Amino acid sequence: MDRNLGATKTYYTAPASGDNTADQAFGLFYQWGRKDPFPRALGSTIDAGNASASTIPIYGPDGKTVLSEDGTGYKKVDIKTVGIVSGTNSLAYSVTHPLSLIFNSEHPYDWYATSEGNQNDALWDDKKEKNVYDPCPEGWRIAPDGTWSDFTRTTDNAQPLNGTFPYYIEGSPKEDGESGDYDITNGRLYKVSASGNGTPIAWYPASGYYHHANGTLGGVGCDGYYWSSTANEYNAPALSFYPQGLHSTRTHGRAHGFQVRCIQE
Template identity: 40%
Template sequence: MKMKKLLLLPALLLTLSVGNVACSYHNDDNPNEYPDPQPEPEPEPEPGPDINQKYLEAAYTSNCFMVKPGQSVDIPILKAFAMWNLYAEWLGETDLMGLTPEPVLLWQDLPGLITNVGLIPGQQAEEGSIAVSTADKVGNAVIGIRIGGAIRWSWHVWVTRYDPDAELVAYGKIYTWDNNGDGVVDYTFMDRNLGATIDKAIIENTAADSLAACGLMYQWGRKDPFPGDHDFRRSNSTDYNYFESKPIYDTSGTLLTEGSATGGTGIRSVKTDTDLTRTGLAKSILEPMTVLLGAEGYSDWYCSSKPAEIKKCDTLWCGTRGKTPFDPCPEGWRVPANKNDKFIWNGLENATTDYSALGVFPYAGFRYRAGGGCLKNSGFGASIWSGTPPTGIGNAYELSIYISPSEKRPIIKSDVSCRSDGQSIRCVKDA
């Protein structure tokens, strides 16, 4: 994706002192002439910060923070300022400098999961941080920063005891995978979906544990999660009115109801072309609780005909330098991409809720773009995003696992799905 280039202006100017005038000294008895004494040279100014470099570094910081129950995390807000500068061409020319940032809890999936959200006192606006404190519970929350009356960025807080980076992995496992059979490890996977609320070292094969292992759902290329199904429906039928996702709550513990474009206080499903004043990318940032459905004729939430014609962006999750500014995984992890000219999960032959060479793949189902964002297939199938898109507009590769009605067993395959669909993510170690 093309970024706006910023010009670095010099902050300091050298000045000459004119307060003292130096004179030449002449002595007719002395043939020597003494030149004017030279003033001490002005020290070179300290180099100012390279704004481009500072913002670029901030842009690549993570959008998800893993924190243990009962502990706190500080979230730097510089990324919000960086993204609205670097991506101004797509987000709109907006000057955020001088405006007061306001942190806000957008939602939590357990009442009282987040006990405090506030700016750390004494810090300058764009250099500030949000302090987030959690209760002794596991769950998920989304924290936003409001500047100038609008949400300018948001972060997922994953409250979990799982620590995949520990020398001895805590409360779970990690799995390695060789996708081309050459004996070289190509991926190191987490043992659970992003946002899973399982709180045990081993994910057992029970309905409750599998539901807790389902995690959250993401539209391809977006950083913000959406809650999945509240129960296993165990059907692949499409109910266009079925929006019974896992409950989410506001800061006071009030239930946020889910609905369509005109209903609900929580997650909403809206067609991208409903508002033609902003690009799809801008809407995805300004509206982190809105499922964006592709405009008529498109299956990609990113596409737009106005205010600027945008067909697609294939690098939202897979850039030339690896992990991208929109990647939803925690620091050190990323959405997996194809390697060796082969599919990520090439060679995976067994995958069910109770067994797989890569851990448990719960039947979380997905959010269906063609069904208006309704929930579908929970207890019946699993869809896990790949970061690699195929050629064409509106699709992305996925790992598809579903129960065959005829054979009564899981069918595992590489498939393509609409980028407006909401699916699970299984993060891999970022190389």
């Protein structure tokens, strides 16, 4: 797709500084294996001091009543809370409580189970047919590990366009960002040419993440995390980037809330 799942806007060039619509490129967040999303960050509320932000409002069935949950648009619950895990997993709870982000600060850092032996690798398994837990629309599915293998960055901050996936800070290509450079328009722009020249293909905003250990929103306007459908031991691989680095296969605890970029089946 040319945008994150749940985003309402895409870019074929990096959004410029001062673009107040840039946060519409932020997608919804998903915990690995869950079908229901969590609200995206509201870019205009970014706090550059700690890369936090507020979330967009979520409305009830009448389209007018804002669902406050615990004041952030979603509810954060510890997997060890009584009633979350039924039998060996929390699947039933997650389906009946779609706005409850189940965090887990202990190994295996999964929202689904408290032990490796009870984890479910088949929820988004890229080795089988798409199932009901894949949130992508018909004809699309979550990208498998390896999708971003040709995304590269420069190691020379003075030459940030020497790579297919340069980082942009407030509309300008550079990879030397500091804490004060968190911005609604930050992210990476994928291009086909290894030199970083040529026609841009897709914009990946620095949408931030929900942390596996406490469910809080962070890294907004600085970091980008995108789930793959692949299970890897007790974690799952994801595309992850920040101003000075890029990792196309680093694994993360499944209780994290990351972005999703669908691919055609």
